[in-house]
Amino acid sequence: MKLEILVHAQRMTITLAGQLDVNAAPALEAVLDQQLQNITELVLDVDGLEYVSSVGLRVILHAQQKMKAAHGNLLVKNVSQPIADILEMSGLDRVLHFQRKHRQLSVAGLQMIAKGANGECYKVNEDTVVKLYFDFVDDGCAEREKELATKAFVAGVPTALSFEVVQCGTRNGVMYEMLKADTLALYMEKNIERLDEVVAMYVRFCKQIHAIAGDTSSFPDAVTLACGYVDACEFFNDGQRAFMKERLMRTERCGTLIHWDMHPGNIMMQGDSLCLIDMGDMAVGTPYFDLGQIKQVLHYYASLGLCHKFIGLGDANAMRVWQMFVVGYFDNPDPDALKAIEADIDFYRAIKNVYLYLCGSGGETMRARRRDFIFQMMPKDFAELK
Ligand SMILES: Nc1ncnc2c1ncn2[C@@H]1O[C@H](COP(=O)(O)OP(=O)(O)O)[C@@H](O)[C@H]1O
Ligand SMILES: [Mg+2]
Structure with a gap:
Protein backbone atom coordinates (compact mmCIF):
# COMPACT_ATOMS: atom_id res chain seq x y z
CA MET A 1 0.00 0.00 0.00
CA LYS A 2 1.14 3.57 -0.68
CA LEU A 3 0.50 6.16 2.01
CA GLU A 4 1.12 9.92 1.69
CA ILE A 5 0.49 12.60 4.29
CA LEU A 6 -0.24 16.27 3.71
CA VAL A 7 -0.87 18.69 6.58
CA HIS A 8 -2.46 22.11 6.08
CA ALA A 9 -3.19 24.03 9.30
CA GLN A 10 -5.46 21.71 11.30
CA ARG A 11 -6.31 19.49 8.36
CA MET A 12 -4.42 16.28 7.58
CA THR A 13 -5.01 14.48 4.30
CA ILE A 14 -3.82 10.86 4.11
CA THR A 15 -3.81 9.51 0.58
CA LEU A 16 -4.03 5.73 0.36
CA ALA A 17 -3.43 3.57 -2.71
CA GLY A 18 -3.32 -0.20 -3.26
CA GLN A 19 -4.58 -2.65 -0.64
CA LEU A 20 -5.47 -1.71 2.92
CA ASP A 21 -5.18 -5.21 4.41
CA VAL A 22 -3.60 -6.93 7.38
CA ASN A 23 -0.09 -6.17 6.06
CA ALA A 24 -0.72 -2.49 5.37
CA ALA A 25 -3.00 -1.54 8.27
CA PRO A 26 -0.20 -1.08 10.90
CA ALA A 27 1.38 1.74 8.84
CA LEU A 28 -1.90 3.68 8.90
CA GLU A 29 -2.49 2.86 12.55
CA ALA A 30 0.98 4.25 13.40
CA VAL A 31 0.18 7.57 11.73
CA LEU A 32 -3.11 7.81 13.62
CA ASP A 33 -1.40 7.05 16.92
CA GLN A 34 1.53 9.39 16.50
CA GLN A 35 0.63 12.33 14.30
CA LEU A 36 -2.89 13.51 15.03
CA GLN A 37 -2.07 16.19 17.64
CA ASN A 38 -3.87 19.48 16.76
CA ILE A 39 -5.63 17.90 13.78
CA THR A 40 -9.38 18.59 13.73
CA GLU A 41 -10.10 17.60 10.14
CA LEU A 42 -8.82 14.25 8.95
CA VAL A 43 -9.34 13.35 5.30
CA LEU A 44 -8.67 9.85 3.99
CA ASP A 45 -8.35 10.14 0.24
CA VAL A 46 -8.97 6.60 -1.03
CA ASP A 47 -8.91 7.42 -4.75
CA GLY A 48 -6.23 4.81 -5.46
CA LEU A 49 -7.46 2.21 -3.01
CA GLU A 50 -8.36 -1.11 -4.64
CA TYR A 51 -9.27 -3.23 -1.65
CA VAL A 52 -9.89 -2.88 2.08
CA SER A 53 -10.16 -5.84 4.47
CA SER A 54 -11.87 -6.01 7.88
CA VAL A 55 -8.59 -5.09 9.58
CA GLY A 56 -8.33 -1.99 7.37
CA LEU A 57 -11.94 -1.07 8.15
CA ARG A 58 -11.26 -1.32 11.87
CA VAL A 59 -8.38 1.14 11.52
CA ILE A 60 -10.67 3.57 9.68
CA LEU A 61 -13.28 3.18 12.42
CA HIS A 62 -10.58 3.82 14.99
CA ALA A 63 -9.60 6.99 13.13
CA GLN A 64 -13.17 8.16 13.35
CA GLN A 65 -13.36 7.49 17.08
CA LYS A 66 -10.15 9.46 17.61
CA MET A 67 -11.45 12.44 15.65
CA LYS A 68 -14.75 12.37 17.49
CA ALA A 69 -12.95 12.38 20.84
CA ALA A 70 -10.97 15.43 19.63
CA HIS A 71 -14.22 17.18 18.48
CA GLY A 72 -12.99 16.89 14.92
CA ASN A 73 -14.22 15.22 11.75
CA LEU A 74 -13.18 12.37 9.54
CA LEU A 75 -14.04 12.42 5.85
CA VAL A 76 -13.34 9.45 3.58
CA LYS A 77 -13.27 10.85 0.06
CA ASN A 78 -13.01 9.62 -3.51
CA VAL A 79 -14.75 6.34 -2.69
CA SER A 80 -14.99 4.15 -5.81
CA GLN A 81 -17.92 1.77 -6.39
CA PRO A 82 -16.05 -1.39 -5.19
CA ILE A 83 -14.93 0.37 -1.98
CA ALA A 84 -18.46 1.77 -1.47
CA ASP A 85 -19.77 -1.82 -1.78
CA ILE A 86 -17.41 -2.96 0.97
CA LEU A 87 -18.46 -0.04 3.22
CA GLU A 88 -22.11 -0.91 2.67
CA MET A 89 -21.62 -4.64 3.28
CA SER A 90 -19.79 -3.97 6.52
CA GLY A 91 -22.39 -1.45 7.72
CA LEU A 92 -19.77 1.30 8.02
CA ASP A 93 -21.60 3.39 5.42
CA ARG A 94 -24.05 4.18 8.25
CA VAL A 95 -21.43 5.65 10.56
CA LEU A 96 -18.75 7.08 8.26
CA HIS A 97 -18.94 10.40 6.49
CA PHE A 98 -17.84 9.47 2.98
CA GLN A 99 -17.95 10.99 -0.47
CA ARG A 100 -18.04 9.06 -3.69
CA LYS A 101 -15.52 9.63 -6.42
CA HIS A 102 -16.68 12.41 -8.68
CA ARG A 103 -16.49 12.78 -12.42
CA GLN A 104 -13.26 14.44 -13.53
CA LEU A 105 -13.65 17.64 -15.46
CA SER A 106 -10.96 19.72 -17.12
CA VAL A 107 -11.43 23.47 -17.40
CA ALA A 108 -8.56 23.82 -19.90
CA GLY A 109 -9.79 26.03 -22.73
CA LEU A 110 -13.02 26.98 -20.92
CA GLN A 111 -13.84 30.65 -20.50
CA MET A 112 -13.73 31.94 -16.93
CA ILE A 113 -16.80 34.12 -16.52
CA ALA A 114 -16.44 35.35 -12.96
CA LYS A 115 -14.42 35.01 -9.80
CA GLY A 116 -15.73 35.08 -6.21
CA ALA A 117 -14.10 34.83 -2.79
CA ASN A 118 -14.18 31.03 -2.71
CA GLY A 119 -14.01 30.01 -6.31
CA GLU A 120 -14.13 30.72 -10.03
CA CYS A 121 -16.96 30.16 -12.44
CA TYR A 122 -16.28 28.69 -15.92
CA LYS A 123 -18.65 28.38 -18.86
CA VAL A 124 -18.94 24.68 -19.79
CA ASN A 125 -21.51 25.17 -22.58
CA GLU A 126 -24.41 27.52 -23.39
CA ASP A 127 -26.51 26.15 -20.51
CA THR A 128 -24.00 25.08 -17.90
CA VAL A 129 -21.30 26.59 -15.71
CA VAL A 130 -18.98 25.01 -13.20
CA GLU A 145 -23.34 23.67 -1.51
CA LYS A 146 -24.89 21.24 -3.98
CA GLU A 147 -27.08 19.71 -1.29
CA LEU A 148 -28.22 23.04 0.13
CA ALA A 149 -28.87 24.49 -3.34
CA THR A 150 -31.10 21.50 -4.17
CA LYS A 151 -32.99 21.72 -0.88
CA ALA A 152 -33.42 25.47 -1.23
CA PHE A 153 -34.78 25.03 -4.76
CA VAL A 154 -37.31 22.49 -3.49
CA ALA A 155 -38.28 24.83 -0.62
CA GLY A 156 -39.18 27.46 -3.22
CA VAL A 157 -36.07 29.65 -3.28
CA PRO A 158 -35.41 31.08 -6.74
CA THR A 159 -31.95 29.68 -7.47
CA ALA A 160 -30.03 28.00 -10.30
CA LEU A 161 -30.41 24.24 -10.76
CA SER A 162 -27.40 22.39 -9.42
CA PHE A 163 -26.48 19.29 -11.40
CA GLU A 164 -23.53 17.44 -9.90
CA VAL A 165 -20.31 17.68 -7.93
CA VAL A 166 -17.21 17.30 -10.09
CA GLN A 167 -13.49 17.16 -9.53
CA CYS A 168 -10.86 19.12 -11.41
CA GLY A 169 -7.39 18.03 -10.38
CA THR A 170 -7.24 18.64 -6.64
CA ARG A 171 -10.21 21.02 -6.71
CA ASN A 172 -13.92 20.33 -6.23
CA GLY A 173 -16.69 22.02 -8.11
CA VAL A 174 -20.43 22.14 -8.69
CA MET A 175 -22.07 22.18 -12.11
CA TYR A 176 -24.90 24.72 -12.30
CA GLU A 177 -27.48 25.86 -14.77
CA MET A 178 -26.01 28.99 -16.37
CA LEU A 179 -27.93 32.13 -15.50
CA LYS A 180 -27.75 34.56 -18.39
CA ALA A 181 -27.76 37.56 -16.14
CA ASP A 182 -25.79 40.28 -14.38
CA THR A 183 -25.31 40.22 -10.65
CA LEU A 184 -27.59 42.65 -8.80
CA ALA A 185 -24.43 44.55 -7.79
CA LEU A 186 -23.53 45.22 -11.44
CA TYR A 187 -27.14 45.95 -12.29
CA MET A 188 -27.19 48.59 -9.53
CA GLU A 189 -24.01 50.16 -10.92
CA LYS A 190 -25.48 50.29 -14.41
CA ASN A 191 -28.85 51.65 -13.24
CA ILE A 192 -27.71 54.07 -10.60
CA GLU A 193 -30.35 56.64 -11.58
CA ARG A 194 -33.04 54.09 -10.63
CA LEU A 195 -31.39 53.06 -7.37
CA ASP A 196 -34.53 53.71 -5.24
CA GLU A 197 -36.54 51.28 -7.33
CA VAL A 198 -33.78 48.66 -7.52
CA VAL A 199 -33.14 48.72 -3.75
CA ALA A 200 -36.89 48.40 -3.11
CA MET A 201 -36.78 45.27 -5.26
CA TYR A 202 -33.78 43.96 -3.30
CA VAL A 203 -35.68 44.51 -0.03
CA ARG A 204 -38.75 42.67 -1.35
CA PHE A 205 -36.58 39.78 -2.52
CA CYS A 206 -34.84 39.42 0.87
CA LYS A 207 -38.21 39.48 2.63
CA GLN A 208 -39.51 36.86 0.23
CA ILE A 209 -36.61 34.52 1.15
CA HIS A 210 -37.03 35.33 4.85
CA ALA A 211 -40.67 34.23 4.71
CA ILE A 212 -39.87 30.71 3.40
CA ALA A 213 -40.20 28.04 6.09
CA GLY A 214 -37.17 25.81 6.51
CA ASP A 215 -36.91 22.87 8.84
CA THR A 216 -33.76 21.98 10.70
CA SER A 217 -33.78 18.40 9.47
CA SER A 218 -33.00 19.80 6.00
CA PHE A 219 -31.05 22.97 6.81
CA PRO A 220 -28.60 23.66 9.62
CA ASP A 221 -29.81 25.79 12.50
CA ALA A 222 -27.91 29.09 12.45
CA VAL A 223 -27.87 29.52 16.24
CA THR A 224 -26.39 26.03 16.72
CA LEU A 225 -23.75 26.69 14.06
CA ALA A 226 -22.96 30.08 15.57
CA CYS A 227 -22.52 28.63 19.09
CA GLY A 228 -20.08 26.12 17.55
CA TYR A 229 -18.07 28.96 15.93
CA VAL A 230 -17.90 30.82 19.25
CA ASP A 231 -16.67 27.64 20.98
CA ALA A 232 -14.01 27.06 18.33
CA CYS A 233 -12.69 30.63 18.31
CA GLU A 234 -9.44 30.56 20.26
CA PHE A 235 -9.13 34.26 21.08
CA PHE A 236 -12.28 34.41 23.25
CA ASN A 237 -11.97 33.65 26.94
CA ASP A 238 -14.66 31.75 28.87
CA GLY A 239 -16.51 34.92 29.91
CA GLN A 240 -16.63 36.24 26.35
CA ARG A 241 -17.80 32.89 25.04
CA ALA A 242 -20.54 32.68 27.64
CA PHE A 243 -21.66 36.24 26.85
CA MET A 244 -21.93 35.55 23.11
CA LYS A 245 -23.70 32.24 23.53
CA GLU A 246 -26.18 33.65 26.02
CA ARG A 247 -27.00 36.40 23.51
CA LEU A 248 -27.29 33.85 20.71
CA MET A 249 -29.64 31.68 22.73
CA ARG A 250 -31.97 34.67 23.12
CA THR A 251 -32.29 34.87 19.31
CA GLU A 252 -35.84 34.60 18.06
CA ARG A 253 -36.32 31.15 16.45
CA CYS A 254 -38.48 32.04 13.48
CA GLY A 255 -38.09 28.79 11.52
CA THR A 256 -37.46 30.55 8.22
CA LEU A 257 -34.58 30.48 5.77
CA ILE A 258 -31.52 32.68 5.59
CA HIS A 259 -28.85 32.70 2.90
CA TRP A 260 -26.18 34.19 5.18
CA ASP A 261 -24.30 35.93 2.39
CA MET A 262 -27.08 37.78 0.61
CA HIS A 263 -25.13 40.77 -0.70
CA PRO A 264 -25.95 42.01 -4.21
CA GLY A 265 -22.99 40.05 -5.66
CA ASN A 266 -24.77 36.79 -4.80
CA ILE A 267 -28.05 37.71 -6.45
CA MET A 268 -28.53 37.58 -10.22
CA MET A 269 -30.91 39.84 -12.12
CA GLN A 270 -32.68 37.55 -14.61
CA GLY A 271 -34.99 39.59 -16.79
CA ASP A 272 -37.21 41.33 -14.23
CA SER A 273 -36.70 38.92 -11.39
CA LEU A 274 -34.00 38.05 -8.91
CA CYS A 275 -32.31 34.71 -8.33
CA LEU A 276 -29.94 33.64 -5.53
CA ILE A 277 -26.58 31.93 -6.06
CA ASP A 278 -23.71 30.84 -3.78
CA MET A 279 -25.90 28.65 -1.57
CA GLY A 280 -23.30 27.02 0.72
CA ASP A 281 -24.30 28.93 3.87
CA MET A 282 -28.09 28.46 3.70
CA ALA A 283 -29.58 27.87 7.14
CA VAL A 284 -32.64 28.36 9.30
CA GLY A 285 -32.56 31.44 11.48
CA THR A 286 -33.53 35.01 12.14
CA PRO A 287 -33.15 37.46 9.20
CA TYR A 288 -30.73 39.40 11.41
CA PHE A 289 -28.01 36.89 10.46
CA ASP A 290 -28.52 37.90 6.82
CA LEU A 291 -28.81 41.61 7.59
CA GLY A 292 -25.52 41.44 9.50
CA GLN A 293 -23.63 40.05 6.51
CA ILE A 294 -25.35 42.42 4.05
CA LYS A 295 -24.27 45.37 6.21
CA GLN A 296 -20.76 43.93 6.47
CA VAL A 297 -20.33 43.92 2.71
CA LEU A 298 -22.18 47.11 1.80
CA HIS A 299 -21.04 49.23 4.71
CA TYR A 300 -17.83 47.84 6.22
CA TYR A 301 -16.13 46.57 3.05
CA ALA A 302 -17.14 49.84 1.38
CA SER A 303 -15.57 51.81 4.25
CA LEU A 304 -12.29 49.95 3.55
CA GLY A 305 -12.63 50.68 -0.17
CA LEU A 306 -13.11 46.96 -0.87
CA CYS A 307 -16.73 46.66 -1.94
CA HIS A 308 -16.02 47.67 -5.52
CA LYS A 309 -13.16 45.22 -5.73
CA PHE A 310 -15.20 42.45 -4.16
CA ILE A 311 -18.59 42.71 -5.91
CA GLY A 312 -18.20 45.47 -8.51
CA LEU A 313 -20.48 47.95 -6.72
CA GLY A 314 -18.78 51.33 -6.13
CA ASP A 315 -17.96 51.99 -2.48
CA ALA A 316 -19.96 55.22 -2.15
CA ASN A 317 -22.93 53.63 -3.92
CA ALA A 318 -22.73 50.58 -1.64
CA MET A 319 -22.97 52.81 1.45
CA ARG A 320 -26.07 54.47 -0.05
CA VAL A 321 -27.57 51.08 -0.86
CA TRP A 322 -27.13 49.95 2.75
CA GLN A 323 -28.86 53.06 4.16
CA MET A 324 -31.77 52.70 1.74
CA PHE A 325 -31.95 48.96 2.31
CA VAL A 326 -32.15 49.02 6.10
CA VAL A 327 -34.71 51.84 6.11
CA GLY A 328 -36.78 49.96 3.50
CA TYR A 329 -36.50 46.58 5.23
CA PHE A 330 -37.84 48.02 8.50
CA ASP A 331 -40.47 50.29 6.89
CA ASN A 332 -38.99 53.71 7.68
CA PRO A 333 -38.17 53.39 11.38
CA ASP A 334 -37.65 56.61 13.38
CA PRO A 335 -33.98 57.44 14.16
CA ASP A 336 -34.00 55.90 17.66
CA ALA A 337 -35.62 52.69 16.46
CA LEU A 338 -33.11 52.52 13.59
CA LYS A 339 -30.23 52.88 16.04
CA ALA A 340 -31.53 49.95 18.10
CA ILE A 341 -32.06 47.84 14.95
CA GLU A 342 -28.51 48.51 13.74
CA ALA A 343 -27.10 47.61 17.16
CA ASP A 344 -28.85 44.22 16.91
CA ILE A 345 -27.62 43.78 13.35
CA ASP A 346 -24.06 44.49 14.51
CA PHE A 347 -24.12 41.58 16.93
CA TYR A 348 -24.95 39.20 14.08
CA ARG A 349 -22.26 40.83 11.92
CA ALA A 350 -19.77 39.97 14.63
CA ILE A 351 -20.97 36.35 14.62
CA LYS A 352 -20.45 35.98 10.86
CA ASN A 353 -16.99 37.42 11.31
CA VAL A 354 -16.17 34.73 13.87
CA TYR A 355 -17.03 32.17 11.18
CA LEU A 356 -15.01 33.97 8.50
CA TYR A 357 -12.09 34.31 10.89
CA LEU A 358 -12.18 30.55 11.54
CA CYS A 359 -12.34 29.52 7.90
CA GLY A 360 -9.47 31.88 7.14
CA SER A 361 -11.17 33.60 4.26
CA GLY A 362 -9.27 36.67 3.00
CA GLY A 363 -5.82 35.70 4.28
CA GLU A 364 -3.92 36.83 7.39
CA THR A 365 -4.50 40.61 7.05
CA MET A 366 -8.22 40.12 6.77
CA ARG A 367 -8.23 37.67 9.69
CA ALA A 368 -6.51 40.22 11.93
CA ARG A 369 -9.03 42.86 10.85
CA ARG A 370 -11.91 40.52 11.54
CA ARG A 371 -10.63 39.86 15.03
CA ASP A 372 -10.40 43.60 15.82
CA PHE A 373 -13.72 44.14 14.20
CA ILE A 374 -15.47 41.54 16.38
CA PHE A 375 -14.35 43.41 19.51
CA GLN A 376 -15.49 46.75 18.03
CA MET A 377 -18.96 45.34 17.40
CA MET A 378 -19.43 44.15 20.97
CA PRO A 379 -20.37 46.29 24.01
CA LYS A 380 -17.51 48.27 25.60
CA ASP A 381 -17.04 45.96 28.60
CA PHE A 382 -16.89 42.82 26.45
CA ALA A 383 -13.09 43.02 26.16
CA GLU A 384 -12.80 43.06 29.99
CA LEU A 385 -14.84 39.90 30.54
CA LYS A 386 -12.91 37.07 32.12
N1 LIG B 1 -25.25 29.71 -12.16
C1 LIG B 1 -24.51 30.76 -12.56
N2 LIG B 1 -24.69 31.32 -13.76
C2 LIG B 1 -23.94 32.38 -14.17
N3 LIG B 1 -22.97 32.94 -13.42
C3 LIG B 1 -22.74 32.44 -12.20
C4 LIG B 1 -23.50 31.32 -11.70
N4 LIG B 1 -23.03 31.03 -10.46
C5 LIG B 1 -22.05 31.91 -10.21
N5 LIG B 1 -21.87 32.77 -11.24
C6 LIG B 1 -20.89 33.86 -11.31
O1 LIG B 1 -19.72 33.50 -10.58
C7 LIG B 1 -19.47 34.41 -9.51
C8 LIG B 1 -18.93 33.64 -8.32
O2 LIG B 1 -19.85 32.68 -7.91
P1 LIG B 1 -20.22 32.49 -6.38
O3 LIG B 1 -21.12 31.30 -6.28
O4 LIG B 1 -20.76 33.76 -5.82
O5 LIG B 1 -18.78 32.14 -5.76
P2 LIG B 1 -18.05 32.59 -4.40
O6 LIG B 1 -18.47 31.56 -3.37
O7 LIG B 1 -16.62 32.50 -4.71
O8 LIG B 1 -18.52 33.97 -4.04
C9 LIG B 1 -20.82 35.09 -9.27
O9 LIG B 1 -20.67 36.39 -8.75
C10 LIG B 1 -21.44 35.12 -10.65
O10 LIG B 1 -20.98 36.25 -11.38
MG1 LIG C 1 -20.38 34.79 -4.01
Missing part, protein backbone atom coordinates in the same frame (compact mmCIF):
# COMPACT_ATOMS: atom_id res chain seq x y z
CA LYS A 131 -18.06 26.74 -9.96
CA LEU A 132 -14.62 25.48 -8.96
CA TYR A 133 -13.56 26.05 -5.36
CA PHE A 134 -10.09 27.24 -4.50
CA ASP A 135 -7.84 24.70 -2.80
CA PHE A 136 -8.03 26.46 0.59
CA VAL A 137 -11.77 25.79 0.86
CA ASP A 138 -12.59 22.72 2.94
CA ASP A 139 -13.19 19.41 1.19
CA GLY A 140 -16.89 19.02 1.95
CA CYS A 141 -17.78 22.45 0.55
CA ALA A 142 -18.92 21.41 -2.94
CA GLU A 143 -21.11 18.58 -1.60
CA ARG A 144 -22.60 20.91 0.99
